[in-house]
Amino acid sequence: MVAGATRWRDLQAGPTPSQGQLAITNRKIRFIAQQHGGEIPLSKVQRASYLDRTTVLIESTARSLSGRFSVPDAEYTSILVDTALRIDRRILLPDNGDRPSRHIPAHVKSAVYRRDRGACVECGANSYLEYDHIIPFSRGGASTEGNVQLLCRACNLAKGARV
Ligand SMILES: [Zn+2]
Structure with a gap:
């Protein structure tokens, strides 16, 4: 998914916007911008939550891209990130994962x-x-x-x- 997005950085002067595009792939989250762009591998992303209809909060162990982004549909974006994370963490198994099994773990x-x-x-x-x-x-x-x-x-x- 790629969507136009505004990244908000909390500076001493207050929240400061950078315009760009947010891209979510099965490996990483990228913010593509003239300035203050960057990327984080999914392994360093902790969670994404939507704060309101157009604001998603991305938290990661790398400070680089942690923070708030304005996007067209924050709920959809946070679900996409969450799904990418679950697949990355192998929580969602591609097949049979959630089906009951005779096998006793x-x-x-x-x-x-x-x-x-x-x-x-x-x-x-x-x-x-x-x-x-x-x-x-x-x-x-x-x-x-x-x-x-x-x-x-x-x-x-x-x-x-x-x-
Ligand atoms: Zn017995």
Whole structure:
């Protein structure tokens, strides 16, 4: 996205505008201007928020381009920046990312193991342990700490026969 923009720099004399264009790509944010232009890689951008309909605030760890910009549609601009950041941080995975999975993540397993004290919750056995979905995955049970328990192989098989 490229949009005409005004960058506001807070100087001692007060907020001072620079006219230019704001460009958001999948790698960086650039302010293209005769004076006081610059660019920041997305990895250094912390967030963008819209202060009002035409003002977006870009915060970054590099001081160079942090600050307020006047743009035609601040909400749209801040959403674009936010989306670019999420993709850059791999928060939005390109595929399957948000779909529920039968796979139990390692951090869930370690939390369940600690909570259940390394023993089958049915009989207390501490060998042949398996991670069991309390509500089966096939019935919509999630792979979360609240829906996973430790069962020994024998109890898991017995449960399988019941369910
Ligand atoms: Zn058991």
